Amino acid sequence: MHFSPLIDQLMDSLRCLPGVGPKTAQRMALHLLERDRVGAERLAQAMLKAVELVGHCEKCRNLSESPICRLCESSHRDESLLCVVEMPADVLAIEQTGSYRGHYFVLMGHLSPIEGIGPEQLGIAQLLSRVRNSAVEEIIIATNPTVEGEATAHYIVEQMRALPVKVSRIAHGVPLGGELEYVDGGTLVHALSGRRSLR
Amino acid sequence: MSALISEPAYLLHGRPYRETSILAEFFTSTQGRVAILARGARRPKSRQKAALQPFYPVVLSATGRSSLKTLQQIDLCGMAPPLAGACLISGLYLNELLQRLLPEGEPHPRMYTVYEWALTHLSEPGELEPVLRRFEKELLSELGFAVVLDYCVASGEPVLAEAWYAYHPEYGLRPVVADGRGTQRSYPGAALLAMAQDDYSASLTRKVAKVLLREALAPLLGDRPLHSRSLFLPPPVFSS
Ligand SMILES: [Zn+2]
Numbered sequence A: 001m002h003f004s005p006l007i008d009q010l011m012d013s014l015r016c017l018p019g020v021g022p023k024t025a026q027r028m029a030l031h032l033l034e035r036d037r038v039g040a041e042r043l044a045q046a047m048l049k050a051v052e053l054v055g056h057c058e059k060c061r062n063l064s065e066s067p068i069c070r071l072c073e074s075s076h077r078d079e080s081l082l083c084v085v086e087m088p089a090d091v092l093a094i095e096q097t098g099s100y101r102g103h104y105f106v107l108m109g110h111l112s113p114i115e116g117i118g119p120e121q122l123g124i125a126q127l128l129s130r131v132r133n134s135a136v137e138e139i140i141i142a143t144n145p146t147v148e149g150e151a152t153a154h155y156i157v158e159q160m161r162a163l164p165v166k167v168s169r170i171a172h173g174v175p176l177g178g179e180l181e182y183v184d185g186g187t188l189v190h191a192l193s194g195r196r197s198l199r
Numbered sequence B: 001m002s003a004l005i006s007e008p009a010y011l012l013h014g015r016p017y018r019e020t021s022i023l024a025e026f027f028t029s030t031q032g033r034v035a036i037l038a039r040g041a042r043r044p045k046s047r048q049k050a051a052l053q054p055f056y057p058v059v060l061s062a063t064g065r066s067s068l069k070t071l072q073q074i075d076l077c078g079m080a081p082p083l084a085g086a087c088l089i090s091g092l093y094l095n096e097l098l099q100r101l102l103p104e105g106e107p108h109p110r111m112y113t114v115y116e117w118a119l120t121h122l123s124e125p126g127e128l129e130p131v132l133r134r135f136e137k138e139l140l141s142e143l144g145f146a147v148v149l150d151y152c153v154a155s156g157e158p159v160l161a162e163a164w165y166a167y168h169p170e171y172g173l174r175p176v177v178a179d180g181r182g183t184q185r186s187y188p189g190a191a192l193l194a195m196a197q198d199d200y201s202a203s204l205t206r207k208v209a210k211v212l213l214r215e216a217l218a219p220l221l222g223d224r225p226l227h228s229r230s231l232f233l234p235p236p237v238f239s240s
Helices: A005-014 A022-035 A037-053 A088-097 A124-132 A147-159 A185-193 B085-101 B109-121 B128-142 B189-196 B203-221 B227-232
Strands: A078-085 A102-106 A138-141 A166-169 B004-017 B021-028 B032-038 B058-063 B068-076 B164-168 B172-176
Touching: A005 A022, A022 A037, A078 A088, A078 A124, A088 A102, A124 A147, A138 A147, A147 A166, A147 B085, B004 B032, B004 B085, B004 B109, B021 B109, B032 B058, B085 B109, B085 B128, B085 B203, B085 B227, B109 B128, B128 B203, B164 B189, B164 B203, B189 B203
Parallel strands: A078 A102, A078 A138, A138 A166, B032 B068
Antiparallel strands: B004 B021, B004 B058, B021 B032, B058 B068, B164 B172
């Protein structure tokens, strides 16, 4: 059924959210209008403000509303380490482990020739100049263990060949607590080829 | 186009679709390039994800007669060739070529064999360039634009090792007087004859082949550049 044009428009707009289909959009719209108009207004304003003011950090390219993000400005981080990741969500995932104290560089994707995503879109030139003009000693490349992630890692390594920094790649293989029997073939192949010697 | 049953294939490219799915393009052994939707393949526990990687040989089944099929099952059926570094980028180049130039749903079983051959030989020492050139050459002839290298199509005259030739995508090779000043690119006959035999042992042949095949592919690619080519550019030189 159709509601009035404004309600239809609201439902339609809500569907741009991940995981929101027509049914959920309808429930959300009716909830906001019937039960929580104050919440609706807050939501609308927060969205407008965020869209208007959140850009990318000039140093690490992560989402930030100030030209330099808090993480990059922090004096408690290790200046000598730089971790290169694909997406902002990867920064969050690593931060949640609490085991990394260095800085980040967010590519906002991976090399994908077919999609037309190349070094320019990933800010590789910016990454290089960051490494050249800072105290970074080691780059940890933490792109995803996919073919495109590997290609991206390789490309970055090649581009940094002339720079006096250590470049490492995160290890990947069998998940912690995983049983070999249930690990997919591709992961096993990767784990085998990335084996390390014990003695 | 019909349903695919236990079809050997390679993923050319996959892109996220909606919240949890992947819209994949496969190069299949009997139906050529086919678009297939893998529902739920991006869910954290999906077992299809590992098989949805380029360069891994898979066997898949998909339903639907339309141009977009639905993936039913997919299994890895062997190891991916050990592509790393420059070979990996070259692999992406092959995929981009196929994705751009093969018409959807048109069977190319011969090209499928060539692709499989190329993937397994790319990483052999010293083989990178010869494999890429043979692949490009085969792809051109598969699409009906074969580059004739041992005679001039217009005149029927054989190509001579000591003469120089210019190439035109439509009219093929034509002898020219090479004085190094001409506006047109010219190629030495000896390199063309070596190319005809797929003998890329001489570095001159490799150079000629690269430029000539690029010239031959250009009209098919139109004005949209191949993005993977830019990934072969050497790293910047830093002045200290
Ligand atoms: Zn930052």
